[in-house]
Amino acid sequence: MDIFHALVLGLVQGFTEFLPISSSGHLEIVPRAFGWSRPEGSADQAFDVALHFGTLLAVVVHFRHDLRRYVVDGLRAARNRSTASTEGRLAWLFVGSAIPASVAGLVLNSWIDERLGTPKVIGWSLIGFGLLLLVADRAAQKRPLQSLTLRDATTIGCAQVLALNPGTSRSGITISAGRLLGLEREAAVRFSFVMGIPVIFGAFVFEMAQLVSDGVPDGLAGVMVAGGVMSLLSGWLAVAGLLRFVQTRSFTPFVVYRVILGVVVLVVAYL
Numbered sequence: 001m002d003i004f005h006a007l008v009l010g011l012v013q014g015f016t017e018f019l020p021i022s023s024s025g026h027l028e029i030v031p032r033a034f035g036w037s038r039p040e041g042s043a044d045q046a047f048d049v050a051l052h053f054g055t056l057l058a059v060v061v062h063f064r065h066d067l068r069r070y071v072v073d074g075l076r077a078a079r080n081r082s083t084a085s086t087e088g089r090l091a092w093l094f095v096g097s098a099i100p101a102s103v104a105g106l107v108l109n110s111w112i113d114e115r116l117g118t119p120k121v122i123g124w125s126l127i128g129f130g131l132l133l134l135v136a137d138r139a140a141q142k143r144p145l146q147s148l149t150l151r152d153a154t155t156i157g158c159a160q161v162l163a164l165n166p167g168t169s170r171s172g173i174t175i176s177a178g179r180l181l182g183l184e185r186e187a188a189v190r191f192s193f194v195m196g197i198p199v200i201f202g203a204f205v206f207e208m209a210q211l212v213s214d215g216v217p218d219g220l221a222g223v224m225v226a227g228g229v230m231s232l233l234s235g236w237l238a239v240a241g242l243l244r245f246v247q248t249r250s251f252t253p254f255v256v257y258r259v260i261l262g263v264v265v266l267v268v269a270y271l
Helices: 003-018 023-034 042-062 064-079 086-097 099-115 119-139 150-164 170-180 185-214 221-245 252-270
Strands: none
Touching: 003 023, 003 042, 003 170, 003 221, 023 119, 042 064, 042 185, 042 221, 064 086, 064 185, 086 099, 086 150, 086 185, 099 150, 099 185, 119 170, 119 252, 150 170, 150 185, 170 185, 185 221
């Protein structure tokens, strides 16, 4: 992999991690579409570490002020639940909602790599979960983020497990779940982004542990830096852009894009 390929894949990772169109699906589609070969073994793990680190920094930087309040108030709530603030209660809901996907990812990691990620699975997932987003967005009410309950957070967290399937979209499925539970658009997006931080961090740590064990392949440092920096910049733009976008618009454009891309992928896969 050269620097140009790393920049393109970093751009793809950053935007598609947070837009509801599936990052894992696009990272499978783009190299195949252009005939690029992805690194193998420890080289692939090293590149994934760089991409996840970039997107992790992007969302942390954007929500840094909110995260500071959540951490401080969450620790206070842990010491005294009776005086917990809204931010303190939400902090623990964010953490709890990340548990199902984190556990499932650890248990099913090998099975997912072997069975999922094929063009047919990605194509049908892009279409099916895209249409689910359309239905959820149109059926929603306007509950604020502060109204979220433990049951709501658990439901959204369980829905996030489906994002382990390439083509689903972590942000897409969690936003859909939030909208079906009645959250307003911006609240659903905000919860999706913040609850994703522990999951992205967990993926980073898991891959980093494997990388430390295997070692960074020679000559990959430049590729890792290029991909990581690009995923950071594009991820930050995606987070800020989507939060602004949903203030006045629906998710329909993303649904249309998913359906069109899914159809194209399926046509190519079945020919």
